Amino acid sequence: MDSYESTHQHIASSRLKDYFIGATPLQKRLESVRKQTSFVPTPPRRKIPQCSQLQEDNDPQKVAFLLHKQWTLYSLTPLYKFSYTNLKEYASLLSAFIAAEKQKGLAVEVGEDFNIKVTFSTLLGMKGTQRDPEAFLVQILSKSQLPSENREHKVLWTGWFCCIFGDSLLETVSEDFTCVPLFLANGAETNTAIVGTWFQKTFDCYFSPLAINAFNLSWMAAMWTACKMDQYMAATEFLWSVPCSPQSLDISYAIHPEDAKALWDSVHKTPGEVTQEEVDLFMDCLYSHFHRHFKIHLSATRLVRVSTSVASAHTDGKIKILCHKYLIGVLAYLTELAIFQID
Amino acid sequence: MDETVAEFFKRTILKIPMTEMMTILKAWDFLSEKQLQNVNFRQRKESLVQDLVLLCEKKRASVHDAALLDIVCEDIDLFDMEQFKSSFKKILQRALKNVMVSFRDAEENAVWIRIAWGTQYRKPNQYKPVYVVYYSQTPYAFTSSCPLRSNIPLLGQALTVASNHHKIVKMDLRSRYLDSLKAIVFKQYNQTFETYNSTTPLQEKSLELDIHMDSRIIHENRIEKERVQRVTQETFGDYSQPRLEFAQYKLETKFKSDFNGDILAERKEPLRCLIKFSSPHLLEALKSLAPAGIADAPLSPLLTCIPNKGMNYFKIKDK
Numbered sequence: 001m002d003s004y005e006s007t008h009q010h011i012a013s014s015r016l017k018d019y020f021i022g023a024t025p026l027q028k029r030l031e032s033v034r035k036q037t038s039f040v041p042t043p044p045r046r047k048i049p050q051c052s053q054l055q056e057d058n059d060p061q062k063v064a065f066l067l068h069k070q071w072t073l074y075s076l077t078p079l080y081k082f083s084y085t086n087l088k089e090y091a092s093l094l095s096a097f098i099a100a101e102k103q104k105g106l107a108v109e110v111g112e113d114f115n116i117k118v119t120f121s122t123l124l125g126m127k128g129t130q131r132d133p134e135a136f137l138v139q140i141l142s143k144s145q146l147p148s149e150n151r152e153h154k155v156l157w158t159g160w161f162c163c164i165f166g167d168s169l170l171e172t173v174s175e176d177f178t179c180v181p182l183f184l185a186n187g188a189e190t191n192t193a194i195v196g197t198w199f200q201k202t203f204d205c206y207f208s209p210l211a212i213n214a215f216n217l218s219w220m221a222a223m224w225t226a227c228k229m230d231q232y233m234a235a236t237e238f239l240w241s242v243p244c245s246p247q248s249l250d251i252s253y254a255i256h257p258e259d260a261k262a263l264w265d266s267v268h269k270t271p272g273e274v275t276q277e278e279v280d281l282f283m284d285c286l287y288s289h290f291h292r293h294f295k296i297h298l299s300a301t302r303l304v305r306v307s308t309s310v311a312s313a314h315t316d317g318k319i320k321i322l323c324h325k326y327l328i329g330v331l332a333y334l335t336e337l338a339i340f341q342i343d
Numbered sequence: 344m345d346e347t348v349a350e351f352f353k354r355t356i357l358k359i360p361m362t363e364m365m366t367i368l369k370a371w372d373f374l375s376e377k378q379l380q381n382v383n384f385r386q387r388k389e390s391l392v393q394d395l396v397l398l399c400e401k402k403r404a405s406v407h408d409a410a411l412l413d414i415v416c417e418d419i420d421l422f423d424m425e426q427f428k429s430s431f432k433k434i435l436q437r438a439l440k441n442v443m444v445s446f447r448d449a450e451e452n453a454v455w456i457r458i459a460w461g462t463q464y465r466k467p468n469q470y471k472p473v474y475v476v477y478y479s480q481t482p483y484a485f486t487s488s489c490p491l492r493s494n495i496p497l498l499g500q501a502l503t504v505a506s507n508h509h510k511i512v513k514m515d516l517r518s519r520y521l522d523s524l525k526a527i528v529f530k531q532y533n534q535t536f537e538t539y540n541s542t543t544p545l546q547e548k549s550l551e552l553d554i555h556m557d558s559r560i561i562h563e564n565r566i567e568k569e570r571v572q573r574v575t576q577e578t579f580g581d582y583s584q585p586r587l588e589f590a591q592y593k594l595e596t597k598f599k600s601d602f603n604g605d606i607l608a609e610r611k612e613p614l615r616c617l618i619k620f621s622s623p624h625l626l627e628a629l630k631s632l633a634p635a636g637i638a639d640a641p642l643s644p645l646l647t648c649i650p651n652k653g654m655n656y657f658k659i660k661d662k
Contacts, residue, residue, distance in 0.1 A: 235617070242628070244635050249620065249628040256615035263598070263614070266606045281606075288600045289614060293592075293659070294646060295639040296632060 045275045046219070048226045049310075049329020060324050063123065066160070067324060071184035072192070073210035073317040075338035076161065078169070078177035079203035084134060087120040090202075094118045097198045098140070098191075115143040117153060128165030128332055133178050135162035140191055157187030159195055164331040169339045181338040182331065183207060184319070210317045210338055214303035217313060220333060222279040224310035225264045227326050232257035232309045234322070238286070239305035240298055251301070253290060257309055344400045351409045352399050356392045359416060360507075362423070364391075371415045373408055374398055424454065424479065431456070431505035438497055443467040452479045458498070460491050473498065476521065482508065483528050485521055515656035523585035527650050532585045571633050574640040578647050584626030590655040592618045592645065597661055613661060626650070 095118040119139045126135035137160045141153035161180035163169070169179050185192045196207045212220075225236055235254040242249040255263075267281045268274075287298045304315045311321045311330045321330050359367050361384075368379060374395075382394055399408070432444045441461025449455055456475040459467035475498070477484040484502055489495050499511040518524050526532040594616040598607045607614075622628040626649065633640035641647070649655055 242632070242637060244628055244631045244637065247622050247624040247628040247631070249622040249625070249632075252617075252619040252621070254617045254619075259612070259614045259616075262610060262612075263607060266610075284602075285598065285600060285606055288602070289596075289598055289616075290618070292599065293594065293596070293643060294618075295641075295643040297637055297639075300637045 045270070045273045046223065046333070048223060048272055048274055049326045049332070063126070063324065063327065065158075066327070067321050069158075069186050070318055070320050071186050073212075073319060073334060073338070074183040074185070074196075074207045075210045075341040076181055076183045076199075076208075077206045077342050078173050078179045078181075079199070079205050081176055082178040082203050084122065084136070087122070087136070091118045091120045093202070094120075094138070094195065094198050098194055101194050101197075116156065117141045117143050123160060123162070126160075126162050126164070126328070126331070128163075128328060128335075129167070131170055132163045132166055133180060135160060135180070137161075138195060140187070140195075155187075157185070157191040157195070159183060159185040159187075159192065162331060162335070164328055164335040166335055166339060169342070181342055182210075182335045183338075208341060210334070210341060212313055212315050212317060212337065214315070216333075216337060217303050217306045217315060218283050219274070219279055220311070220313055221306040221308065222264065222282050223274050223333065224306075224308040224326070224330075225260050225282070226268065226274055227310050227323075227329070229257075229309055229323070234307065234309045236260035236309075237305075237307040237312075238303060239307075240301040241304045242301045251296075251298070253286070253298075255286075260308075344404070345406075348404075348406045348409060349396055349400065351406065352396050352404065352412070353392055355409060355413050355416065356395055357388070361388060367412075367415055368395075371412050373404065373412070374402070378402075424448070424452075427477075427479065427505045428454070431501050434501040434504055435497065439494075441465060441467050443469075449476070453477065454479065460494055475502070477502065477506065479506070481529065484511075485524055515654040517589075517655060518585075518587045520586045520588075523587055526585040527587075527653050532582060532650055568634075571640040575630060575633050575642075578641055579626070579630045584624070584630065585650060587625045587649070587655055588623065589619060589621045590625060590646070590649060591620075591657070592616075593658045594618060595658075595660045620646075625655075 095116065098116060098118065117140075119137075119141065121137050121139075123135040123137050127133070137158065139155055139159075140157040142156050143153060160183070162182050162184075163180050164182070166179055166181060169181055173179055185195075199205060200207065221236070221238065234257065236257050237252065237254040240251045240253070242251060263285055264282055267278050267285065269278065283299075290296065290298050302315075306313055310323045310326045311319060313319045319330070319334065321327055364384065365379070368374060369376075378398060382391070382398070384391060386394075428446050435442050435444055435458065439461070440463055443459040443461075445457045447455040447457075454477050456477065457472050458475070459469050459472045461467035471490045473489045473494075474487040475484055476486075486498065489498065499513075503509070503511045514528075516524060516527065595613045596616075597613045598610070600606060620629070629642060629646050632638035633642055645657065645659065
């Protein structure tokens, strides 16, 4: 049952992709205009995240450090002539680059004048299908100056690159390219900028911040609410920003996770999948419950953040994944958004 | 003496606390020193009052004399600030070994109290004090958040006992602006100091509407916009709102929807929600919602009742 639905979804999304590639110049222009508005031509249905076969292989301990951390998201165009066998070389090149940048006086943080060490490593099991390229991790660590603490390396910055169910992108590029469209960073902005610059120069690629609009946030809220959880760690929470002047107003709406699930179950009709109608109805129910009490139309305001026991996401392109079981599922959606932004 | 006058005397004298009785009667200067000396001030208050009223009758006190006595009561601050301070301090010091209490008199019969808490073995922490502002002429006190929650009941008790009240109740009203809390609690927010012509502003507002549109459209729009403006004004008034930063609602209500009838129809349990509104100036923001088309007018009473009820924390359940 699962594998059937999985293929079904890929065919649907790649067909959409083909449509746009074969489009006329006018259609392409229309499509790019549409992208600038908040409308996203998205597949009308998505699979509910399940614990994928590949993920079962990866060691929860090894990826535990990815959870409960806030990551800033970027989309990344395919890397030209990137090789997994050269990771050690990349590490020393990047390390030298960072040192040079800091010497130039660019992006120097006051008080941080110690030696740094850069590592590149692969993250096994962080993929959707076997076709997806291996995910890899870059870290900047500080090397303590004191001889007694020689062994200790404090992680200053982490960034990782992955591709989860990236077939639609993989199909379009030649073998010289490595597709890791989703980039997640944690640490100082300045370090993200330096690492980004080096990658752009070395692999002729381009980073772009990945914002998440209200439409996709609603989808995420619905999908993550649909995930089966043994126990709930947190309430299902939404944050809206109200465009009123002169004072800003934020409205936070948290529902007990069991009640959110009950609402979702009442709305949900198609097993294993989430459809557009279901997302709309789910959100509509939340809006109408709120309106009944406060007479305020939440639909006229801007959704900026959603948070569930699975993960939380902010419109500025920030994500925090809270549940190991659905890590791949969350990344799959983000990969989809990243790929869409690249095209 | 007229019965009503006698009653007036009785009630006025009853209001005077025993500790102030002599002071007030002397200040009133109606009963002579000699007469007062003959009164037994150690008896029960009811009996004392009876004796005093009899004395007044004998001296043919009039209703004007009673009125004067009333004024004297108002004039003399029956609340003894020094006694309050000393009592408050004693209560805390008796209960806790290490506590430092400081006072500062402020305007409007207010006293600012600063309390630095210590523990059995540690000196008072000067960097995490609690501040209390007590308005002696009112039954209200305002406190800053207490880092050691275990001290809160003691603080309440000290305030209650020192101020001669029976009990203290925590209000569901919190803000960073003491002036706003005062405005709400003392109901001072709806005073307009400027003379206000109620007709002109509305007329000005309706003229602002785009007059280049089709006349039929204007007509419908104008009526609704004016209605919204009017209702908003009736609800919020024309004065500037007291400044609050948030309002929080804990809802336990069943889901009901006109359009989505079968959703959760069989579920008996309510939806448990926690809703929080935050803004640098909450009431002004709420006031702007209906005119902006984001909310209906009138706005929900759950929101508009905040200043009137003096609450910004609510628990709402189905009836």
